[in-house]
Amino acid sequence: MKRLFSLMLILLPILVFAAQKSAVPGHQDFRKELAELEAIKSKGVQSPDLYYNIGVCQARLNQESEAILSFLRCLNLNSAHKPARANLEYLISLSNDSQLYPQRQFISSQMLDLYDWFSINRSSLAVLILLLLSVACMHWLLHHHQDREKGLPILLLIVCGVLLLSFNSLLITKVYRMNHNRKAVIVQGSVIMRAEQQPESRSIRTLHRSLIVQVAQQEGDWARIILPNGNSGWVKSSDLERVSK
Amino acid sequence: MKRAYFLILLLLSYCVLNAEVRVLASVSKLRIALDEQLTYTIRIVGDDAFRMDDPEAPRITGMAFRNMLSSSSSSISFSGGKRSREVTKEYQYVFLPSKPGVFNIPVQSVKVDGRLYSTKAFKIEVVSAQGGRAAIPTPAVPNNPFDPFSWDDEAFGGMDNRALGDVALICIPGSRRVYKGEPVVISYYLYSTQAVGSFQLEAEDDFPGYGKSVYFQPNKLDYEKAQLKGKPYLRALIKQLVLLPNATGQIQVPQLSGSARVYDYGYQNRQLRSEPSFIQVLPLPAGKAPASFTGAIGNFNVTESLTPRIVKLGEAVTYRLTIEGRGNFNQFTAPELRKADGIQSSAPQITDNLNGGVDGKRTVFYTIIPEKEGNLVQPELEFSWFDSGSGTYKTFRSGKATITVKPGNVLSYFSDMLSGDDPRELRPLLPRQQYHNYTQYPATVWWWLIIILTLVAGGFSAFLAWESSLRTRDPQRYSLIMSQRILNRYFKEAQLASQSLSVDFYSLAEAGLMKFLAEKYKLSGRLSNPEKLEALANLSIPEEDIELLRSFIDKCQRARFMPGGMDASVLGEDLGMLQTIVRSFIRKNRGTGGNA
Secondary structure, X not given: OHHHHHHHHHHHHHHHHHHHXXXXXOHHHHHHHHHHHHHHHHOOOOOHHHHHHHHHHHHHOOOHXXXXXXXXXXXXXXXXXXXXXXXXXXXXXXXXXXXXXXXXXXXXXXXHHHHHHOOHHHHHHHHHHHHHHHHHHHHHHHOOOOOOOOHHHHHHHHHHHXXXXXXXHHHHHHHHHHHOOOEEEEOOOEEEEEXXXXXXXXXXXXXXXXXXXXXXXXEOOEEEEEOOOOOEEEEEHHXXXXXXX | OHHHHHHHHHHHHHHHHHOOEEEEEEEOOOEEEOOOOEEEEXXXXXXXXXXXXXOOOOXXXXXXXXXXXXXXXXXXXXXXXXXXXXXXXXXXXXXXXXXXXXXXXXXXXXXXXXXXXXXOXXXXXXXXXXXXXXXXXXOOOOOOOOOOOOOOOHHHOOOOOXXXXXXXXXXXXXXXXXXXXXXXXXXXXXXXXXXXXXXXXXXXXXXXXXXXXXXXXXXXXXXXXXXXXXXXEEEEEEEEEEEEEOOOEEEEOOEEEEEEEEEOOOEEEEEEEOOOOEEEEEOXXXXXXXXXXXXXXXXXXXXXXXXXXXXXXXXXXXXXXXXXXXXXXXXXOOOOOOOEOOEEEOOOEEEEEEEOOOEEEEEEEXXXXXOOXXXXXXXXXXXXXXXXXXXXXXXXXXXXXXXXXEOOOHHHHXXXXXXXXXXXXXXOOOOOOOOOOOOXXXXXXXXXXHHHHHHHHHHHHHHHHHHXXXXXXXXXXXXXXXXXXXXXXXXXXXXXXXXXXXXXXXXXXXXXXXXXXXXXXXXXXXXXXXXXXXXXXXXXXXXXXXXXXHHHHHHHXXXXXXXXXXXXXXXXXXXXXXXXXXXHHHHHHHHHOOOO
């Protein structure tokens, strides 16, 4: 019996490893997988995992800008999607304009991670819990015996109330930003960013495929974009693909 | 009148003749060393503005004229109620001695307002340089004593200045025959045998058949020795342009024009324009371009490197491609690495160190991450360009170096920890059989239901707290509110029962009325109705109200418990009686403030 257990213990990692190996599809498989996922997407399914898997297939097929766009769409639905965040950062680090992205300080990056961790659903749950706690604290305070000390219920009510307001604001912001996402990705090989919305105006710099920008303004065929380093200029709208259509 | 005019004319001519002009000359030193410079100054001082040409530099044997500076000033002063003005012009001539000896600065003639003035002569002694200071080299050709610009500088050595004596703007193309799309640098030089103070570029005329950009634009005139048509000149670079021919055949390069400030016995501006210059543009050989040719033309040297060759699983390898030379680098699109088994490679990352975008070095980096252990062959890469030197297409194919990938160990994990959360590889696909629409909680009914219920519960709790607080703070008001509430409830039900001619009217009316009075006058709930009436009678309530109440209660008792005691025809009348009783007690409440 012991021998059987030992044999199973040895075989188990091998089987797991073999399963992982066989799970990695080849180049052709990614193409096929992508076609299937695109078919599901065309039915109007809005799923972060769907966008994530589309992004992985596109990245494996060397379609970096499309992959970045898919990961951004995944994160637009669920900002706490960790694999999508990791893959997005990986593709950004490989892009031509990676030096344009700001190098954040430790504290600010941790704060941003926390902000992302609180997705819309997590923020919604936090709002619910804090509302219940606030009402319970209020109930405790209102029905507290008059002769007793009220410091603790007041303190708890204030803490819960402040947190409730903060999470409420966070939730409203996240919902607004999800519905009005201004992010876009450069989808052309190299794009000249100009000072004005005219083809002959002064060129500011050349942008490369896969760069993530913010669309600040739209005028006709031109869009004023803000680069990750804060610089802004005009490019043709056809050179961009927006995250929210 | 004529006499007056004559008098004025006489006075004017007297004033003019009396306008005093003094012409003075001085030297900085009468004895100088061979490595020192001599400054000869002519100063013209007048009482009023005067007209004059710049005086010529004196011709001094054994000294070379270097530079001339001029300045002017004027001052007005009042002395003893009289205004006086003084205008001064000063010319400084700098000379460098070329050999020891005694030399004469001759008398100089200066014409001011049509009158000729003379300066005094000077005798200058030039001695050898002292204290190890280097003497000025002797010119290869003896100085021309009649030419004030006979430079002693080595740069002008051997130059017959009298024969040259000119300034020109010359255009020199880097190559006269180029291929279509191949960049060519056009240089514009200022050739001169004279001291040029400055050059102002004024226009740049373009012609069809090329695109252009600035290659180099110096910010000062930097002279170098040059030969032009077999004659020595000094030349300074004015501008360099890069032309990218987009048409074949003969094309004319841009023409530059500007003005040079030259010294020719006084400063003057000279308008210059480069002569028309042409280059021959050849087409690329038709039908021979390789598939990987992207339009790059020039002379390039391509090298590659792959480091490290031995890695642990999870570590990255860098493949570096270096392209050096001259050509249209912007057409050199970074080639992609081909997909290789067990290797994941990044998009190319380009670092340029180019001058004017046409010559220098472009480095393309690729990050290669092995996905499995073993000996892996590096991904292939291929690109082509047109070599303008040989006139043929060239193709670069990457080598087939082997990367040895070893299994990861404990140290690999530590290195991951130290390198933080930087992603090194693409996360895999998520195993999903089905994809459902992602539900955002704020868009669901249950989320809003919980919110509303919680808020309602909070409101109810607050209401209860308020009632509880009222019972403690103002018991009378509280009992009044409660009795009112009871009355309302029972009265409404009793009304409904009377409308439906139900016997329930009497039970509801009796119960409601007695509960109302018990709540209002704080009577115990355990007392029976007769006892309650007795208790009310003991309070300061009018006797007739008590009697009316008692009769109504008796009526209710009869209707409820005596067979045939209920008469439906008088239900309306009894309802009216109940209303009268209630009104009288409510009125009593208002009048007495609810005090029992």
